[in-house]
Amino acid sequence: MIDFISDSVFASAVASLKRLIAVPSFNSEDSAVDGAPFGVGPRAALDEVLAIADDLGFDCFCDPDGYYGYADVGSGDSCFGIVCHVDTVPAGDVSAWDFPPFELNCADGVLYGRGVQDDKGPTVAALFAVKAILDAGFCFDRKIRFIFGTDEEILWRCLAEYNKKEDPIDLGIAPDAEFPLIYAEKGLQQSYLVGAGSDELMVDVVDSFNAVPSAAFYGGARLDDVKKALLARDFAFSESDDGITVLGKSVHAMNAPEGINAVSRLAIALADVFPNVGVLQFFKQFDQEAHGANLLGNVFDEASGQLTFNISSLQINADESRVQIDLRIPVTVDHDQLIQQLSQAVEKFDLKYVDFDYLKPLYVPTDSDLVKTLMASYQDVSGDRESKPQISGGATFARTMPNTVAFGAMLPTTPDFMHQANERWSKADMRLSMKIFAEAIYRLCVK
Numbered sequence: 001m002i003d004f005i006s007d008s009v010f011a012s013a014v015a016s017l018k019r020l021i022a023v024p025s026f027n028s029e030d031s032a033v034d035g036a037p038f039g040v041g042p043r044a045a046l047d048e049v050l051a052i053a054d055d056l057g058f059d060c061f062c063d064p065d066g067y068y069g070y071a072d073v074g075s076g077d078s079c080f081g082i083v084c085h086v087d088t089v090p091a092g093d094v095s096a097w098d099f100p101p102f103e104l105n106c107a108d109g110v111l112y113g114r115g116v117q118d119d120k121g122p123t124v125a126a127l128f129a130v131k132a133i134l135d136a137g138f139c140f141d142r143k144i145r146f147i148f149g150t151d152e153e154i155l156w157r158c159l160a161e162y163n164k165k166e167d168p169i170d171l172g173i174a175p176d177a178e179f180p181l182i183y184a185e186k187g188l189q190q191s192y193l194v195g196a197g198s199d200e201l202m203v204d205v206v207d208s209f210n211a212v213p214s215a216a217f218y219g220g221a222r223l224d225d226v227k228k229a230l231l232a233r234d235f236a237f238s239e240s241d242d243g244i245t246v247l248g249k250s251v252h253a254m255n256a257p258e259g260i261n262a263v264s265r266l267a268i269a270l271a272d273v274f275p276n277v278g279v280l281q282f283f284k285q286f287d288q289e290a291h292g293a294n295l296l297g298n299v300f301d302e303a304s305g306q307l308t309f310n311i312s313s314l315q316i317n318a319d320e321s322r323v324q325i326d327l328r329i330p331v332t333v334d335h336d337q338l339i340q341q342l343s344q345a346v347e348k349f350d351l352k353y354v355d356f357d358y359l360k361p362l363y364v365p366t367d368s369d370l371v372k373t374l375m376a377s378y379q380d381v382s383g384d385r386e387s388k389p390q391i392s393g394g395a396t397f398a399r400t401m402p403n404t405v406a407f408g409a410m411l412p413t414t415p416d417f418m419h420q421a422n423e424r425w426s427k428a429d430m431r432l433s434m435k436i437f438a439e440a441i442y443r444l445c446v447k
Protein backbone atom coordinates (compact mmCIF):
# COMPACT_ATOMS: atom_id res chain seq x y z
CA MET A 1 0.00 0.00 0.00
CA ILE A 2 1.25 3.47 -0.86
CA ASP A 3 1.32 6.05 1.93
CA PHE A 4 0.05 9.00 -0.05
CA ILE A 5 0.02 11.49 2.81
CA SER A 6 3.51 12.99 3.11
CA ASP A 7 4.47 15.52 5.78
CA SER A 8 4.29 18.32 3.24
CA VAL A 9 0.83 17.34 1.94
CA PHE A 10 -0.41 17.19 5.50
CA ALA A 11 1.13 20.56 6.37
CA SER A 12 -0.53 22.11 3.29
CA ALA A 13 -3.87 20.66 4.32
CA VAL A 14 -3.59 22.19 7.80
CA ALA A 15 -2.62 25.55 6.29
CA SER A 16 -5.70 25.46 4.04
CA LEU A 17 -7.90 24.44 6.93
CA LYS A 18 -6.63 27.54 8.74
CA ARG A 19 -7.89 29.70 5.85
CA LEU A 20 -11.29 28.06 5.92
CA ILE A 21 -11.79 28.16 9.70
CA ALA A 22 -11.01 31.90 9.63
CA VAL A 23 -14.21 32.51 7.65
CA PRO A 24 -17.21 32.38 10.03
CA SER A 25 -19.95 30.63 8.04
CA PHE A 26 -22.97 30.03 10.20
CA ASN A 27 -26.35 30.78 8.67
CA SER A 28 -27.27 34.48 8.73
CA GLU A 29 -29.95 34.55 6.10
CA ASP A 30 -31.74 37.49 7.74
CA SER A 31 -28.90 39.42 6.09
CA ALA A 32 -29.09 37.48 2.80
CA VAL A 33 -28.16 39.38 -0.35
CA ASP A 34 -28.05 38.46 -4.02
CA GLY A 35 -25.59 35.60 -4.48
CA ALA A 36 -25.53 34.88 -0.74
CA PRO A 37 -28.88 33.24 0.06
CA PHE A 38 -27.80 32.11 3.55
CA GLY A 39 -25.92 35.29 4.46
CA VAL A 40 -22.46 36.54 3.62
CA GLY A 41 -20.64 34.02 5.89
CA PRO A 42 -21.56 30.79 4.09
CA ARG A 43 -20.94 32.54 0.76
CA ALA A 44 -17.49 33.71 1.88
CA ALA A 45 -16.59 30.18 2.99
CA LEU A 46 -17.76 28.86 -0.38
CA ASP A 47 -15.47 31.36 -2.14
CA GLU A 48 -12.60 30.36 0.15
CA VAL A 49 -12.93 26.61 -0.40
CA LEU A 50 -13.15 27.18 -4.16
CA ALA A 51 -9.99 29.29 -3.96
CA ILE A 52 -8.26 26.44 -2.11
CA ALA A 53 -9.40 23.93 -4.76
CA ASP A 54 -8.32 26.32 -7.50
CA ASP A 55 -4.85 26.51 -5.92
CA LEU A 56 -4.73 22.70 -6.17
CA GLY A 57 -5.40 22.97 -9.90
CA PHE A 58 -8.99 21.70 -9.82
CA ASP A 59 -11.64 23.13 -12.19
CA CYS A 60 -13.95 25.21 -10.07
CA PHE A 61 -17.49 26.42 -10.57
CA CYS A 62 -19.59 28.65 -8.33
CA ASP A 63 -23.37 28.68 -8.65
CA PRO A 64 -24.18 32.29 -9.63
CA ASP A 65 -26.97 32.30 -7.04
CA GLY A 66 -24.47 31.28 -4.36
CA TYR A 67 -26.14 28.07 -3.19
CA TYR A 68 -23.27 25.67 -3.93
CA GLY A 69 -20.01 25.26 -5.79
CA TYR A 70 -18.00 22.40 -7.13
CA ALA A 71 -14.44 21.49 -8.04
CA ASP A 72 -13.62 18.87 -10.69
CA VAL A 73 -10.47 16.88 -11.34
CA GLY A 74 -9.81 13.94 -13.62
CA SER A 75 -12.02 12.68 -16.41
CA GLY A 76 -13.81 9.55 -17.49
CA ASP A 77 -17.22 8.09 -18.22
CA SER A 78 -18.50 8.33 -14.70
CA CYS A 79 -18.43 10.91 -11.93
CA PHE A 80 -17.36 10.15 -8.37
CA GLY A 81 -18.78 12.77 -6.01
CA ILE A 82 -17.38 13.92 -2.69
CA VAL A 83 -20.19 15.82 -1.04
CA CYS A 84 -19.19 18.29 1.68
CA HIS A 85 -20.45 21.43 3.36
CA VAL A 86 -18.74 24.65 4.39
CA ASP A 87 -21.47 26.14 6.58
CA THR A 88 -21.18 25.47 10.31
CA VAL A 89 -23.32 25.95 13.37
CA PRO A 90 -22.63 29.21 15.29
CA ALA A 91 -19.87 29.33 17.91
CA GLY A 92 -22.38 29.34 20.79
CA ASP A 93 -21.09 30.68 24.10
CA VAL A 94 -17.68 32.05 23.11
CA SER A 95 -16.54 32.19 26.76
CA ALA A 96 -16.75 28.38 26.82
CA TRP A 97 -13.97 28.17 24.20
CA ASP A 98 -10.27 27.97 25.10
CA PHE A 99 -9.36 29.66 21.79
CA PRO A 100 -11.21 32.05 19.48
CA PRO A 101 -13.61 29.79 17.57
CA PHE A 102 -12.91 31.31 14.15
CA GLU A 103 -9.17 30.84 14.30
CA LEU A 104 -7.40 27.53 13.81
CA ASN A 105 -5.27 26.80 16.85
CA CYS A 106 -3.17 23.79 17.68
CA ALA A 107 -2.38 22.61 21.21
CA ASP A 108 -0.76 19.27 22.06
CA GLY A 109 -1.26 18.04 18.54
CA VAL A 110 -4.97 18.88 18.54
CA LEU A 111 -6.60 21.35 16.14
CA TYR A 112 -9.29 23.67 17.54
CA GLY A 113 -11.88 25.77 15.71
CA ARG A 114 -15.53 25.86 14.68
CA GLY A 115 -15.85 23.42 11.81
CA VAL A 116 -12.67 21.34 12.27
CA GLN A 117 -14.84 18.22 12.63
CA ASP A 118 -18.03 19.40 10.94
CA ASP A 119 -17.33 19.71 8.10
CA LYS A 120 -14.41 21.96 7.11
CA GLY A 121 -11.74 19.59 8.42
CA PRO A 122 -13.08 16.53 6.57
CA THR A 123 -13.59 18.66 3.43
CA VAL A 124 -9.96 19.79 3.42
CA ALA A 125 -8.78 16.27 4.32
CA ALA A 126 -10.53 14.84 1.26
CA LEU A 127 -9.32 17.64 -1.03
CA PHE A 128 -5.69 17.02 -0.11
CA ALA A 129 -6.11 13.25 -0.26
CA VAL A 130 -7.03 13.67 -3.93
CA LYS A 131 -4.15 16.10 -4.43
CA ALA A 132 -1.77 13.56 -2.87
CA ILE A 133 -2.78 10.89 -5.40
CA LEU A 134 -2.03 13.32 -8.25
CA ASP A 135 1.30 14.23 -6.65
CA ALA A 136 2.19 10.54 -6.59
CA GLY A 137 1.88 10.58 -10.39
CA PHE A 138 -1.47 8.86 -10.94
CA CYS A 139 -4.33 9.90 -13.23
CA PHE A 140 -8.00 9.35 -12.52
CA ASP A 141 -10.21 7.35 -14.86
CA ARG A 142 -13.34 8.94 -13.50
CA LYS A 143 -14.20 12.55 -13.01
CA ILE A 144 -13.95 13.39 -9.31
CA ARG A 145 -16.30 16.16 -8.27
CA PHE A 146 -16.20 17.90 -4.89
CA ILE A 147 -19.59 19.43 -4.20
CA PHE A 148 -19.62 22.16 -1.56
CA GLY A 149 -22.94 22.91 0.13
CA THR A 150 -23.69 26.01 2.19
CA ASP A 151 -26.93 25.10 4.00
CA GLU A 152 -26.31 21.68 5.54
CA GLU A 153 -26.98 22.80 9.09
CA ILE A 154 -30.40 24.24 8.24
CA LEU A 155 -32.52 22.98 5.34
CA TRP A 156 -30.22 21.61 2.61
CA ARG A 157 -31.55 24.11 0.07
CA CYS A 158 -28.03 24.26 -1.41
CA LEU A 159 -28.12 20.67 -2.67
CA ALA A 160 -31.77 20.90 -3.66
CA GLU A 161 -30.56 23.70 -5.93
CA TYR A 162 -27.63 21.60 -7.13
CA ASN A 163 -29.95 18.76 -8.06
CA LYS A 164 -32.21 21.18 -9.94
CA LYS A 165 -29.38 22.69 -11.98
CA GLU A 166 -26.69 20.01 -12.37
CA ASP A 167 -26.31 16.44 -13.54
CA PRO A 168 -26.29 13.83 -10.81
CA ILE A 169 -23.06 12.10 -9.84
CA ASP A 170 -22.80 8.35 -10.48
CA LEU A 171 -21.52 7.34 -7.07
CA GLY A 172 -19.78 8.97 -4.17
CA ILE A 173 -19.12 9.65 -0.53
CA ALA A 174 -20.13 12.28 2.00
CA PRO A 175 -17.30 12.74 4.51
CA ASP A 176 -19.56 14.16 7.21
CA ALA A 177 -20.01 11.36 9.72
CA GLU A 178 -17.97 8.40 10.91
CA PHE A 179 -15.82 5.61 9.56
CA PRO A 180 -16.23 2.95 8.52
CA LEU A 181 -19.39 4.12 6.74
CA ILE A 182 -23.15 4.60 6.87
CA TYR A 183 -24.94 2.71 4.11
CA ALA A 184 -28.50 3.21 5.28
CA GLU A 185 -30.18 6.33 6.61
CA LYS A 186 -33.86 6.14 7.36
CA GLY A 187 -36.35 8.30 5.49
CA LEU A 188 -37.03 11.45 7.48
CA GLN A 189 -40.53 12.84 7.51
CA GLN A 190 -41.48 15.92 9.53
CA SER A 191 -45.15 16.86 9.58
CA TYR A 192 -48.04 18.40 11.49
CA LEU A 193 -51.28 16.93 12.70
CA VAL A 194 -53.88 19.67 12.78
CA GLY A 195 -57.37 19.59 14.26
CA ALA A 196 -60.14 21.67 15.74
CA GLY A 197 -59.58 24.30 18.42
CA SER A 198 -60.98 24.15 21.94
CA ASP A 199 -62.72 26.70 24.13
CA GLU A 200 -61.94 24.63 27.19
CA LEU A 201 -58.20 24.73 27.34
CA MET A 202 -55.12 26.43 26.04
CA VAL A 203 -51.73 24.72 25.67
CA ASP A 204 -48.62 26.03 23.94
CA VAL A 205 -45.55 23.78 24.14
CA VAL A 206 -43.23 23.69 21.14
CA ASP A 207 -39.82 22.02 20.96
CA SER A 208 -37.73 21.39 17.85
CA PHE A 209 -38.84 18.56 15.56
CA ASN A 210 -35.71 16.53 16.15
CA ALA A 211 -35.69 16.39 19.95
CA VAL A 212 -37.79 14.52 22.49
CA PRO A 213 -39.21 17.34 24.67
CA SER A 214 -37.81 17.29 28.20
CA ALA A 215 -40.33 19.73 29.69
CA ALA A 216 -43.96 20.70 29.05
CA PHE A 217 -45.59 23.60 30.87
CA TYR A 218 -49.26 23.84 31.67
CA GLY A 219 -50.91 26.72 33.52
CA GLY A 220 -54.49 26.58 32.25
CA ALA A 221 -57.92 25.38 33.35
CA ARG A 222 -58.51 22.65 35.99
CA LEU A 223 -54.94 22.63 37.08
CA ASP A 224 -55.67 20.64 40.25
CA ASP A 225 -57.38 17.88 38.28
CA VAL A 226 -54.46 17.77 35.86
CA LYS A 227 -52.04 17.39 38.78
CA LYS A 228 -54.12 14.53 40.14
CA ALA A 229 -54.09 12.83 36.75
CA LEU A 230 -50.29 13.18 36.58
CA LEU A 231 -49.89 11.76 40.08
CA ALA A 232 -52.24 8.87 39.30
CA ARG A 233 -50.09 7.98 36.29
CA ASP A 234 -46.86 8.53 38.19
CA PHE A 235 -45.66 11.19 35.71
CA ALA A 236 -43.04 13.51 37.24
CA PHE A 237 -43.69 17.26 37.28
CA SER A 238 -42.57 20.38 39.10
CA GLU A 239 -44.73 23.22 40.36
CA SER A 240 -44.32 26.98 40.10
CA ASP A 241 -46.52 30.00 40.87
CA ASP A 242 -48.18 30.00 37.48
CA GLY A 243 -48.53 26.30 36.76
CA ILE A 244 -46.80 22.95 36.44
CA THR A 245 -44.03 21.60 34.24
CA VAL A 246 -44.18 17.95 33.27
CA LEU A 247 -40.67 16.48 33.16
CA GLY A 248 -39.18 14.13 30.61
CA LYS A 249 -35.85 13.10 29.22
CA SER A 250 -34.58 14.61 25.99
CA VAL A 251 -32.81 12.53 23.37
CA HIS A 252 -32.45 12.99 19.62
CA ALA A 253 -35.61 12.15 17.71
CA MET A 254 -33.87 9.26 15.96
CA ASN A 255 -33.57 7.59 19.39
CA ALA A 256 -37.04 8.64 20.53
CA PRO A 257 -37.86 5.30 22.21
CA GLU A 258 -34.98 5.92 24.64
CA GLY A 259 -36.36 9.27 25.80
CA ILE A 260 -39.25 10.32 28.03
CA ASN A 261 -41.62 12.60 26.17
CA ALA A 262 -42.87 15.40 28.45
CA VAL A 263 -45.39 16.61 25.86
CA SER A 264 -46.90 13.13 25.51
CA ARG A 265 -47.17 12.79 29.27
CA LEU A 266 -48.85 16.16 29.68
CA ALA A 267 -51.27 15.37 26.85
CA ILE A 268 -52.22 11.99 28.33
CA ALA A 269 -52.93 13.60 31.71
CA LEU A 270 -54.95 16.33 30.02
CA ALA A 271 -56.90 13.66 28.14
CA ASP A 272 -58.05 12.25 31.49
CA VAL A 273 -59.44 15.67 32.42
CA PHE A 274 -60.69 16.85 29.00
CA PRO A 275 -62.01 13.69 27.31
CA ASN A 276 -63.70 15.58 24.49
CA VAL A 277 -60.60 17.12 22.94
CA GLY A 278 -59.68 14.98 19.91
CA VAL A 279 -55.99 15.68 19.78
CA LEU A 280 -55.59 14.50 23.38
CA GLN A 281 -57.22 11.18 22.55
CA PHE A 282 -54.63 10.78 19.82
CA PHE A 283 -51.91 10.96 22.47
CA LYS A 284 -53.77 8.42 24.57
CA GLN A 285 -53.79 5.90 21.77
CA PHE A 286 -50.16 6.65 20.88
CA ASP A 287 -49.38 5.96 24.55
CA GLN A 288 -45.70 7.03 24.48
CA GLU A 289 -44.78 4.09 22.26
CA ALA A 290 -42.18 5.92 20.20
CA HIS A 291 -42.02 3.30 17.45
CA GLY A 292 -45.60 4.34 16.69
CA ALA A 293 -46.77 0.73 17.05
CA ASN A 294 -50.05 1.61 18.77
CA LEU A 295 -50.98 3.73 15.78
CA LEU A 296 -49.31 2.01 12.82
CA GLY A 297 -48.40 -1.51 13.95
CA ASN A 298 -44.83 -2.75 13.81
CA VAL A 299 -43.12 -0.82 10.98
CA PHE A 300 -39.77 -2.52 10.44
CA ASP A 301 -37.28 -3.81 7.90
CA GLU A 302 -34.22 -6.06 8.04
CA ALA A 303 -31.92 -3.42 6.56
CA SER A 304 -32.56 -0.59 9.00
CA GLY A 305 -34.74 -1.66 11.92
CA GLN A 306 -37.85 -0.04 13.34
CA LEU A 307 -39.72 3.18 12.66
CA THR A 308 -39.16 5.91 15.24
CA PHE A 309 -41.93 8.41 15.91
CA ASN A 310 -41.30 11.57 17.92
CA ILE A 311 -43.91 14.13 18.97
CA SER A 312 -42.42 17.49 19.85
CA SER A 313 -45.24 19.95 20.34
CA LEU A 314 -48.78 20.41 21.56
CA GLN A 315 -50.67 23.58 20.79
CA ILE A 316 -54.33 24.00 21.54
CA ASN A 317 -56.18 27.28 21.31
CA ALA A 318 -59.61 28.49 20.28
CA ASP A 319 -58.77 28.23 16.57
CA GLU A 320 -56.95 24.92 16.21
CA SER A 321 -54.98 22.13 17.78
CA ARG A 322 -51.61 21.17 16.35
CA VAL A 323 -48.79 18.72 17.02
CA GLN A 324 -45.52 18.31 15.16
CA ILE A 325 -44.14 14.86 14.48
CA ASP A 326 -40.82 13.44 13.27
CA LEU A 327 -40.76 10.00 11.67
CA ARG A 328 -37.58 8.06 10.83
CA ILE A 329 -38.81 5.50 8.31
CA PRO A 330 -37.01 2.18 7.61
CA VAL A 331 -35.26 2.37 4.24
CA THR A 332 -37.30 -0.20 2.31
CA VAL A 333 -40.72 0.80 3.70
CA ASP A 334 -42.98 2.50 1.15
CA HIS A 335 -43.18 6.13 2.21
CA ASP A 336 -46.43 7.10 0.49
CA GLN A 337 -48.24 4.06 1.78
CA LEU A 338 -47.09 4.70 5.34
CA ILE A 339 -48.20 8.33 5.18
CA GLN A 340 -51.58 7.25 3.86
CA GLN A 341 -51.90 4.80 6.72
CA LEU A 342 -50.98 7.53 9.20
CA SER A 343 -53.43 10.01 7.68
CA GLN A 344 -56.20 7.45 8.08
CA ALA A 345 -55.15 6.52 11.61
CA VAL A 346 -55.39 10.11 12.84
CA GLU A 347 -58.68 10.83 11.09
CA LYS A 348 -60.66 9.29 13.91
CA PHE A 349 -59.26 11.98 16.21
CA ASP A 350 -60.38 14.64 13.73
CA LEU A 351 -56.77 15.37 12.88
CA LYS A 352 -55.49 16.19 9.44
CA TYR A 353 -52.02 15.18 8.28
CA VAL A 354 -50.00 18.14 6.91
CA ASP A 355 -46.61 17.61 5.28
CA PHE A 356 -43.69 19.84 6.32
CA ASP A 357 -40.45 18.29 5.06
CA TYR A 358 -39.32 14.94 3.68
CA LEU A 359 -35.83 13.57 3.08
CA LYS A 360 -35.79 10.32 1.21
CA PRO A 361 -33.77 7.43 2.65
CA LEU A 362 -30.25 6.41 1.78
CA TYR A 363 -29.64 2.77 1.06
CA VAL A 364 -26.63 1.30 -0.71
CA PRO A 365 -26.46 -2.47 -0.09
CA THR A 366 -23.44 -3.78 1.79
CA ASP A 367 -22.60 -6.17 -1.06
CA SER A 368 -22.26 -3.31 -3.58
CA ASP A 369 -18.83 -2.63 -5.08
CA LEU A 370 -18.83 0.83 -3.54
CA VAL A 371 -19.42 -0.35 0.01
CA LYS A 372 -17.06 -3.32 -0.34
CA THR A 373 -14.23 -1.14 -1.69
CA LEU A 374 -14.68 1.57 0.92
CA MET A 375 -14.80 -0.99 3.72
CA ALA A 376 -11.68 -2.76 2.49
CA SER A 377 -9.80 0.55 2.17
CA TYR A 378 -10.81 1.57 5.66
CA GLN A 379 -9.84 -1.79 7.12
CA ASP A 380 -6.50 -2.04 5.34
CA VAL A 381 -5.39 1.45 6.35
CA SER A 382 -6.76 1.59 9.90
CA GLY A 383 -6.28 -2.07 10.80
CA ASP A 384 -9.76 -1.97 12.36
CA ARG A 385 -11.61 -5.06 11.13
CA GLU A 386 -14.16 -5.08 13.94
CA SER A 387 -16.23 -2.00 13.11
CA LYS A 388 -19.20 -2.76 10.87
CA PRO A 389 -21.02 -0.66 8.26
CA GLN A 390 -23.65 1.38 10.09
CA ILE A 391 -27.29 2.32 9.71
CA SER A 392 -28.47 5.66 11.03
CA GLY A 393 -31.64 7.54 11.82
CA GLY A 394 -29.64 10.72 11.29
CA ALA A 395 -29.10 12.52 8.03
CA THR A 396 -26.10 13.35 5.89
CA PHE A 397 -25.82 14.81 2.41
CA ALA A 398 -25.16 11.26 1.18
CA ARG A 399 -28.90 10.76 0.81
CA THR A 400 -29.20 13.64 -1.65
CA MET A 401 -27.14 11.78 -4.27
CA PRO A 402 -27.43 8.39 -5.98
CA ASN A 403 -25.14 5.53 -4.83
CA THR A 404 -23.54 7.65 -2.15
CA VAL A 405 -22.69 6.71 1.42
CA ALA A 406 -21.41 8.64 4.42
CA PHE A 407 -17.70 7.76 4.77
CA GLY A 408 -15.64 9.28 7.61
CA ALA A 409 -14.10 11.46 8.51
CA MET A 410 -14.22 10.65 12.23
CA LEU A 411 -12.70 7.39 13.40
CA PRO A 412 -14.76 5.23 15.74
CA THR A 413 -12.27 6.24 18.46
CA THR A 414 -12.40 10.00 17.71
CA PRO A 415 -14.27 11.91 20.45
CA ASP A 416 -17.26 13.75 18.95
CA PHE A 417 -17.04 17.54 19.36
CA MET A 418 -19.33 18.50 16.49
CA HIS A 419 -21.56 21.51 17.29
CA GLN A 420 -19.86 21.92 20.69
CA ALA A 421 -17.59 24.50 22.29
CA ASN A 422 -13.91 23.72 21.73
CA GLU A 423 -14.68 21.71 18.60
CA ARG A 424 -11.43 19.84 17.93
CA TRP A 425 -9.77 17.11 15.92
CA SER A 426 -6.35 15.61 16.60
CA LYS A 427 -3.78 15.92 13.83
CA ALA A 428 -3.08 12.21 14.10
CA ASP A 429 -6.72 11.36 13.44
CA MET A 430 -6.96 13.88 10.62
CA ARG A 431 -3.89 12.42 8.97
CA LEU A 432 -5.19 8.86 9.27
CA SER A 433 -8.52 9.96 7.79
CA MET A 434 -6.66 11.51 4.84
CA LYS A 435 -4.83 8.23 4.35
CA ILE A 436 -8.10 6.31 4.28
CA PHE A 437 -9.63 8.78 1.81
CA ALA A 438 -6.59 8.57 -0.45
CA GLU A 439 -6.57 4.77 -0.43
CA ALA A 440 -10.30 4.53 -1.14
CA ILE A 441 -10.24 7.13 -3.92
CA TYR A 442 -7.17 5.49 -5.42
CA ARG A 443 -8.96 2.10 -5.51
CA LEU A 444 -12.16 3.58 -6.92
CA CYS A 445 -10.86 6.19 -9.34
CA VAL A 446 -7.42 5.12 -10.59
CA LYS A 447 -7.03 2.53 -13.36
Ligand SMILES: [Zn+2]
Pocket residue numbers: 085118119152176
Ligand atom coordinates in the same frame (compact mmCIF):
# COMPACT_ATOMS: atom_id res chain seq x y z
ZN1 LIG B 1 -21.89 18.26 8.94
